Amino acid sequence: MALTRAQIKLLQSLKQKKYRQRYNKFGVEGEKIALELLTASPRKVELAIALPAWAEENRKLLESSGVPLETVSGETLEKISSFQTPNKVYLLVSTAPASPELQTVNTGLSLYLDGIQDPGNLGTILRIADWFGLSAVFCAPHSVEWANPKAIQASMGSFFRTPVEYLSLAALRERHPALPVYAASMDGESVYSASVPAAAILVIGSESHGISAETAQQVNAWLGIPSYGEGKTESLNAAVATGILCAVIRGKESIPG
Amino acid sequence: MALTRAQIKLLQSLKQKKYRQRYNKFGVEGEKIALELLTASPRKVELAIALPAWAEENRKLLESSGVPLETVSGETLEKISSFQTPNKVYLLVSTAPASPELQTVNTGLSLYLDGIQDPGNLGTILRIADWFGLSAVFCAPHSVEWANPKAIQASMGSFFRTPVEYLSLAALRERHPALPVYAASMDGESVYSASVPAAAILVIGSESHGISAETAQQVNAWLGIPSYGEGKTESLNAAVATGILCAVIRGKESIPG
Numbered sequence A, B: 001m002a003l004t005r006a007q008i009k010l011l012q013s014l015k016q017k018k019y020r021q022r023y024n025k026f027g028v029e030g031e032k033i034a035l036e037l038l039t040a041s042p043r044k045v046e047l048a049i050a051l052p053a054w055a056e057e058n059r060k061l062l063e064s065s066g067v068p069l070e071t072v073s074g075e076t077l078e079k080i081s082s083f084q085t086p087n088k089v090y091l092l093v094s095t096a097p098a099s100p101e102l103q104t105v106n107t108g109l110s111l112y113l114d115g116i117q118d119p120g121n122l123g124t125i126l127r128i129a130d131w132f133g134l135s136a137v138f139c140a141p142h143s144v145e146w147a148n149p150k151a152i153q154a155s156m157g158s159f160f161r162t163p164v165e166y167l168s169l170a171a172l173r174e175r176h177p178a179l180p181v182y183a184a185s186m187d188g189e190s191v192y193s194a195s196v197p198a199a200a201i202l203v204i205g206s207e208s209h210g211i212s213a214e215t216a217q218q219v220n221a222w223l224g225i226p227s228y229g230e231g232k233t234e235s236l237n238a239a240v241a242t243g244i245l246c247a248v249i250r251g252k253e254s255i256p257g
Helices: A005-013 A017-023 A031-039 A052-057 A059-065 A074-080 A119-131 A149-155 A169-175 A238-254 B005-013 B017-023 B031-039 B052-057 B059-065 B074-080 B119-131 B149-155 B169-175 B238-254
Strands: A025-029 A045-050 A069-071 A089-094 A109-114 A137-139 A164-166 A181-190 A200-205 A221-224 B025-029 B045-050 B069-071 B089-094 B109-114 B137-139 B164-166 B181-190 B200-205 B221-224
Touching: A005 A017, A005 A074, A017 A025, A025 A031, A025 A149, A031 A045, A031 A059, A031 A089, A045 A052, A045 A059, A052 A059, A052 A069, A109 A119, A109 A169, A109 A238, A119 A137, A119 A149, A119 A238, A119 B238, A169 A200, A181 A238, A200 A238, A238 B119, A238 B238, B005 B017, B005 B074, B017 B025, B025 B031, B025 B149, B031 B045, B031 B059, B031 B089, B045 B052, B045 B059, B052 B059, B052 B069, B109 B119, B109 B169, B109 B238, B119 B137, B119 B149, B119 B238, B169 B200, B181 B238, B200 B238
Parallel strands: A045 A069, A109 A137, A109 A200, A137 A164, A181 A200, A181 A221, B045 B069, B109 B137, B109 B200, B137 B164, B181 B200, B181 B221
Antiparallel strands: A025 A089, A045 A089, B025 B089, B045 B089
């Protein structure tokens, strides 16, 4: 059985955000992520599409996963892939409702991304959140979509372990009124000396516009990363700054004093 | 006076590494970096190529910089640009010999990138090095070229403040035999508790292959970033890990105890 022309058309349409949102499906490409998702996935894998050689190599895993398989030519895989160099396998995955586990948000550190635009940065930040065991990643509604193929690729599989939700910071605060809100800023108190409780929300601004005025109104305290250069570097990459803030905050928790 | 066909051909050739290396020239695109380089540049800017409106807006700066100007159409700028959405200005810059200031390498923290392949990661790491005032960034010979247009863009201007040099770690150690060599590793001692002297070399592995066997032989001690997740994340992005290690090492220097 081969993919029908209609199926190929649907898969191609999923390169665009509006169709991913219309059908509540997205594509995941790459051998490593595919093996992980076929072994255990919190989101439903609806269809595996692979080159015949890859399907043969991974026949046992595919069978035990119960995921239907379609083998295709390299040419067809190229048509549905979002990348210039397509992988050997493509999984069609259902967008599960990404509702964060609220119970852990009240006791742990969460991120609020205030309009991150670069999908690579969002994926890298999901990987950081996963590494440091954060409770959830919240995004301002105008942030880049987490199911964007480049975000999925940069997250290296973290996209299905870290809950992501899109809402305003005001709405998030209504839901968790007790949580203090910290935000990254050039002029903030040094993160090395600041005292950040275990349960908190950390706001990261967008790459080009920083933190919006609307979001800033909801911030309780500002955290900065001291610069040791000659003061000419204006900022760090948003994902790098997120990683540093999470590492320093988590590091202080683990080494009291 | 307009750009000649031969000039356009030369500028187009600079999209490729071999021609950048043959002519010892590279292109820098973007208004922000251009303004910075025209104000003060440690590398010789040989020619500014801009849309007429941009040239008019920045006439005074262009005149005081003494850099020759050619105004071009959007169509011509598109031809020479390495990006799908070209900027309003392109500077032709000479590749100065990128010899690190050896005197500071002996007293400060330097990076050794063991085969970084992604130009965005290299640029982001140069930005980190600049932020934390590192002495130099050394790269294994097979690492991506610093004058790659994507590296230049990601570095946000840091490429001309941070000395970069390509050589083997063995050659670097011969030059600075007293410096201890630390390397990032999953299994290393926690960077939070490790004691790293102010003068040291920190080795970062490549995105897909980590640290080579040849480089590993030169390493004195291994540093890790503890994970707080459920242990399923395999690693952090190379630039994020670099940022975290630099931030924690620098932070301990600034807050003794």
